[in-house]
Amino acid sequence: MRLKDKVALITGAGNGIGLETALLFAAEGAAIVIVDVNDRAGEATASKITSAGGRASFIHADVSRAADCEAMVGHAEETFGKLNILFNNAGISHAQDDDAMSTTEDVWDLTFAINVKGVYLGCKYGIPALKRAGGGAVINTASFVALLGAATPQLAYTSSKGAVLAMSRELAMIHARENIRVNALCPGPLNTELLMKYLDTPEKKQRRLVHIPMGRFGEAKEMAYAALYLASDEASFVTGTAFTVDGGITSAYVTPD
Ligand code: NAD
Numbered sequence: 001m002r003l004k005d006k007v008a009l010i011t012g013a014g015n016g017i018g019l020e021t022a023l024l025f026a027a028e029g030a031a032i033v034i035v036d037v038n039d040r041a042g043e044a045t046a047s048k049i050t051s052a053g054g055r056a057s058f059i060h061a062d063v064s065r066a067a068d069c070e071a072m073v074g075h076a077e078e079t080f081g082k083l084n085i086l087f088n089n090a091g092i093s094h095a096q097d098d099d100a101m102s103t104t105e106d107v108w109d110l111t112f113a114i115n116v117k118g119v120y121l122g123c124k125y126g127i128p129a130l131k132r133a134g135g136g137a138v139i140n141t142a143s144f145v146a147l148l149g150a151a152t153p154q155l156a157y158t159s160s161k162g163a164v165l166a167m168s169r170e171l172a173m174i175h176a177r178e179n180i181r182v183n184a185l186c187p188g189p190l191n192t193e194l195l196m197k198y199l200d201t202p203e204k205k206q207r208r209l210v211h212i213p214m215g216r217f218g219e220a221k222e223m224a225y226a227a228l229y230l231a232s233d234e235a236s237f238v239t240g241t242a243f244t245v246d247g248g249i250t251s252a253y254v255t256p257d
Pocket residue numbers: 011012013014015016017018035036037038041061062063064089090091092093114118141142143144186187188189190191192193194195220
């Protein structure tokens with residue numbers, strides 16, 4: 001087992017990448033603290049793990065709130081005795097996020113509160129816990145849009161993911177000699193609720209698929225396997241990376257027919 005005796009905290013673990021990662025990490029031997037604002041989804045993830053014989057505990061926390069982030073880390077240490085892996089994964093993509101002229105300040109602020117401040121607050125309270133455990137791994141979910149611009153704009157979202165990537169690099173430097181690795185996971189477009197609620201017609205899907213060399217959307221499980229590597233001791237010399245798992249998008253100029 002690749003995460004035997006580790007304790008992992010995963011935000012946004014009620015759905016998508018967080019859910020699949022929680023299930024995979026638990027199968028690899030970790031105890032999981034499931035964090036989400038969606039209690040029903042978070043509880044369901046936890047009970048899937050426990051009914052399969054794994055260890056998991058759900059706590060409701062909104063990552064944009066400092067008190068909630070302090071509580072989720074405290075919950076990890078109280079319930080499982082320590083924290084080894086911090087996966088700051090929760091994020092939103094707002095329906096009214098558009099170009100600079102159309103995106104409202106409220107949409108901008110909400111996107112940054114969850115996607116950027118949420119990662120900072122996770123680290124603010126989580127990194128001291130990793131230090132108390134003698135070190136550990138931080139994974140922050142950015143996106144391929146931190147690396148490429150899109151003519152189907154979501155300016156606040158894209159900017160927020162650029163901030164997550166920059167933050168991850170700097171955190172990696174700050175903690176490089178403290179046995180704490182920090183990496184940004186940069187997924188390509190995925191077959192999860194976050195994106196598919198917008199790509200709700202075959203035409204909209206096709207507009208994106210032409211840019212993906214592999215010709216399909218990624219699956220949350222494929223991100224979970226990447227997160228597993230980054231979280232495990234196999235990645236012991238890997239820090240500060242933009243770990244891209246995107247079906248080839250960021251290498252593309254002309255894609256295959
Ligand atoms: P998802 O919508 O399937 O799941 C996100 C989860 O986060 C949900 O369970 C939601 O309730 C939870 N959440 C939302 N706001 C929260 C908050 N304030 N505090 C705690 N939990 C909160 O999304 P997903 O596709 O699994 O996305 C996970 C991460 O991956 C996000 O950061 C997203 O931006 C990023 N990402 C997604 C894609 C994609 O195409 N789906 C691509 C690149 C990056």
